[in-house]
Amino acid sequence: MADEAFVRSLFAEHGRAMLGYAYQLTRDRAAAEDIVQEALVRAWRHADDLGSDGKGSVRGWLLTVVRNLFHDQVRARSRRAPETFEAPPDVATERDHADQVVASMVVIDALARLSSEHRAALELTYLHGYGIAEAAEVLGVPPGTVKSRVFHGLRALRDLHAADETMKERSVV
Incomplete structure (x- = not known):
């Protein structure tokens, strides 16, 4: 027991x-x-x-x-020999995993463009599943600092994504 x-x-x-x-x-x-x-x-x-x-x-x-x-x-x-699978005709197949690879590459690129503090906070909380207190302990900062870094890091990622989308639109036109 x-x-x-x-x-x-x-x-x-x-x-x-x-x-x-x-x-x-x-x-x-x-x-x-x-x-x-x-x-x-x-x-x-x-x-x-x-x-x-x-x-x-x-x-x-x-x-x-x-x-x-x-x-x-x-x-x-x-x-092992590769497993083969053929979906029945009435079952929708999963999307091509190339979309996931491209999305991962975009996120990795965006994370690399963040400050090391924001990147570390986001990686610990989102990628490694740490709670705020655990991430704070690993980073050696107060929990409030981790919350702030996560908030500002996410905002920076959103802004980077918006800027990239704007650049793509301009290059297409």
């Missing part, structure tokens, strides 16, 4: 960060949840090792396990 309480406390404290990181890696909510579940099983198996000696970060260990599980899945997929 103590092990169950330990795993529950790990999930309560680190679950959001683990799920956010796993989702960033997989881009699939179900796959990310499976990875987090497996990482927690491994934490349960190593409960005696985690937190007993005070060495290292439990969150760091958990996120490393998440990353390793993701890479294990990628390696396993690359060794």
Whole structure:
């Protein structure tokens, strides 16, 4: 029962960060949840090792396990024959993933154009799934500063996007 309480406390404290990181890696909510579940099983198996000696970060260990599980899945997929799937004629197929790639490239470019403070706050909160308090701890600033950086960073991204759209319209005309 103590092990169950330990795993529950790990999930309560680190679950959001683990799920956010796993989702960033997989881009699939179900796959990310499976990875987090497996990482927690491994934490349960190593409960005696985690937190007993005070060495290292439990969150760091958990996120490393998440990353390793993701890479294990990628390696396993690359060794299997590719799965083929043909949708029945009455089922709408997913949009071409090229749109997602282009959108990702646009966001990455826009993030690179932000100040390092705004970018770090946005990456921690949106890409890694950290809460404001967690991001503040990582960045070493007060929570209000993180909120402000996220607000101003999002506004700067919106302004960059609007400026890019205006430039595209002018170049077309």
